[in-house]
Amino acid sequence: xxxxxxxxxxxxxxxxxxxxxxxxxxxxxxxxxxxxxxxxxxxxxxxxxxxxxxxxxxxxxxxxxxxxxxxxxxxxxxxxxxxxxxxxxxxxxxxxxxxxxxxxxxxxxxxxxxxxxxxxxxxxxxxxxxxxxxxxxxxxxxxxxxxxxxxxxxxxxxxxxxxxxxxxxxxxxxxxxxxxxxxxxxxxxxxxxxxxxxxxxxxxxxxxxxxxxxxxxxxxx
Numbered sequence: 001x002x003x004x005x006x007x008x009x010x011x012x013x014x015x016x017x018x019x020x021x022x023x024x025x026x027x028x029x030x031x032x033x034x035x036x037x038x039x040x041x042x043x044x045x046x047x048x049x050x051x052x053x054x055x056x057x058x059x060x061x062x063x064x065x066x067x068x069x070x071x072x073x074x075x076x077x078x079x080x081x082x083x084x085x086x087x088x089x090x091x092x093x094x095x096x097x098x099x100x101x102x103x104x105x106x107x108x109x110x111x112x113x114x115x116x117x118x119x120x121x122x123x124x125x126x127x128x129x130x131x132x133x134x135x136x137x138x139x140x141x142x143x144x145x146x147x148x149x150x151x152x153x154x155x156x157x158x159x160x161x162x163x164x165x166x167x168x169x170x171x172x173x174x175x176x177x178x179x180x181x182x183x184x185x186x187x188x189x190x191x192x193x194x195x196x197x198x199x200x201x202x203x204x205x206x207x208x209x210x211x212x213x214x215x216x217x218x219x220x221x
Contacts, residue, residue: 022058022059022060022063022073022078023063023073023124023128024105024124024125024126024128024130025051025055025059025060025063025064025067025105025107025124025130026063026064026066026067026071026072026073026078027067027073027124027128027129027130027144027221028064028067028107028109028120028122028123028124028130028132029045029063029064029065029066029068029109030066030067030068030070030071030072030221031067031120031122031130031132031142031144031218031221032067032068032109032111032118032120032122033067033068033069033070033111034070034218034219034221035118035120035135035150035216035218036111036118037216038113038115039069039088040068040090040111040112040113041089041090041091041112041113041114042091042092042093042110042111042112042113043065043068043085043090043091043092043093043109043110043111044093044109044110045061045064045065045092045093045094045095045107045108045109046095046096046097046107046108046109047060047061047094047095047096047097047106047107048096048097048099048101048104048106048107048108049100049101049103049104049105049106050104050105051096051104051105051106051107051124052097052098055094055096059079060107061082061094062078062079062080062081062082063078063081064107064109065081065082065085065092066078066081068085068090068109068111069081069084069085069088069090073128101123102123103123103125105123105124105125106121106122106123107121107122107123107124108120108121109121109122118135118136119134119135119136119137120132120134120135120136121133121134129143129145130143130144131143132144135150135189137182138180138181138182138188138189139180140178140180140189140191141191142191142218143193144218144219144220144221145193145220146175146176146193146194146195146220147193147194147196147197147198147217147218147219147220148191148192148194148217148218149190149191149192149193149194149198149203149215149216149217149218150189150190150191150192150214150215150216150217150218151163151189151190151192151206151212151214151215152187152188152189152190152212152213152214152215153187153188153189153190153209153211153212153213154186154187154188154211154213155181155183155184155185155186155187155188156211159188159190159209159211159212160177160179160190162209163192163206163209166202166205166206166209167194167198167202170198170202172194172195172196172198172202173194173195173196174192174193174194174195175193175194175195176191176192176193177190177191177192177193178190178191179191187213197217197219198217203215203217
């Protein structure tokens with residue numbers, strides 16, 4: 001990922017000592033919360049590499065939980081997030097792993113409640129920026145640096161074309177697209193970064209396509 005300004009290197013306005021270990025961790029947690037769509041009853045957080053070694057001193061634990069609480073990186077409540085999570089009834093489980101990952105600042109988050117669960121893997125890449133590299137087993141690259149459309153669908157011929165046609169009809173430009181599938185002909189996840197947001201009617205139009213199961217719009221974060 002290219003850095004556009006000095007603020008991409010030093011990081012955003014934030015609470016905490018490290019843009020990588022604090023702000024980046026908070027954004028991973030917040031994307032997980034946004035994708036889950038509600039306050040979870042339980043959050044299981046696994047830290048790897050540098051995160052695992054320094055998460056307490058650098059605040060990666062409180063930052064990740066703050067993100068799960070939907071707090072921004074500059075929210076002063078970040079430092080008290082573990083207690084706040086307990087107060088609102090979220091069971092937090094923190095652990096570390098010696099497993100070698102491709103990136104040293106990696107965390108795995110599982111959010112769950114009685115309705116379901118969501119698992120994500122994220123990496124903090126510096127300057128407060130992060131990438132989500134896995135959602136519920138789908139391998140992908142999600143930066144949340146632009147409005148991002150997530151379309152869960154059956155792996156059928158012509159699905160990319162049908163979704164693209166709807167976006168073109170509403171004059172929405174695609175900046176980046178990728179499709180991840182766990183098995184050929186099974187379920188797939190289409191990730192589309194957009195130059196602008198889209199309205200609910202456009203998303204509804206996609207939902208009405210055959211073989212589409214769910215459509216989500218992740219805002220810029």
